[in-house]
Amino acid sequence: MNLSQEQWWEGTQNEADAVILDVRTPEEWNDGIIPGAINIDIYQGPAFMEAIGELDKDKSYYVYCRSGARSGNACNIMGQLGFLKAYNLNGGIMNWDGPVVQP
Numbered sequence: 001m002n003l004s005q006e007q008w009w010e011g012t013q014n015e016a017d018a019v020i021l022d023v024r025t026p027e028e029w030n031d032g033i034i035p036g037a038i039n040i041d042i043y044q045g046p047a048f049m050e051a052i053g054e055l056d057k058d059k060s061y062y063v064y065c066r067s068g069a070r071s072g073n074a075c076n077i078m079g080q081l082g083f084l085k086a087y088n089l090n091g092g093i094m095n096w097d098g099p100v101v102q103p
Contacts, residue, residue, distance in 0.1 A: 001075070001086075001087050001088065002068070002072065002087075002088045002090045003062075003087045003088065003089065003090060004090055005089065005090070005091070005095070005096060005097060005098065007087075008062055008064075008087060008089045008090075009098050011060065011062055011087060012036070012062045015060045017056075017058070017059040017060055018059070018060045018061075018062055019038065019055070019059050019060065019061050019062065020034055020035075020036050020037040020038065020062050020064070021037065021038055021039075021040060021061050021062065021063045021064070021071075021074070022034070022037040022038065022039045022040075022063075022064055022065070023039075023040060023041065023042040023048075023063060023064070023065050023070050023071050023074045024039070024041065024042075024065050024066055024070070024093075025041050025043060026039070026041065028065075028066060029041075029103055030102075030103060032093075032100040032101065032102060032103075033100065033101060033102075033103050034064060034093065034096065034098065034099065034100060034101075035099050035100075035101050037064075037103075039103075040052065042065070042070045042071075042073065042074050043070075049077070052074075052077065052078060052081060053081060055083075057081075057082050057083050057084070059085070060085040060087070061075075061078060061083060061085060061086045061087065062087050062089065063075050063078075063086055063087065063088055063089065064088070064089035064092055064093055064096075065092050065093070066092045066093060066094055067091065067092040067094050067095075068088060068089060068090055068091050068092040068095075069092075071088045071089060071092060072088045074086070074088075075087065075088045
């Protein structure tokens with residue numbers, strides 16, 4: 001599900017089980033992250049699938065990438081794997097007005 005910045009950030013702050021998931025490459029990750037994010041690079045293919053499969057399906061995942069396309073794909077994949085709460089940051093970090101920190 002695509003969420004606006006406000007909805008997405010509000011969810012990360014108000015849900016006790018919220019996980020912020022960055023699906024960008026390590027190079028992009030090093031350019032700055034949304035605070036508290038974990039990184040699983042979607043371009044890693046089978047390794048990405050394995051890492052996603054190890055996550056707790058009962059938690060809420062707030063997913064982002066550079067523009068919102070890869071994170072949208074990641075949310076779809078997560079849905080197919082049985083994750084019920086995977087939320088895409090519409091527009092990605094490129095359009096993000098919230099806090100960004102160095103990893």
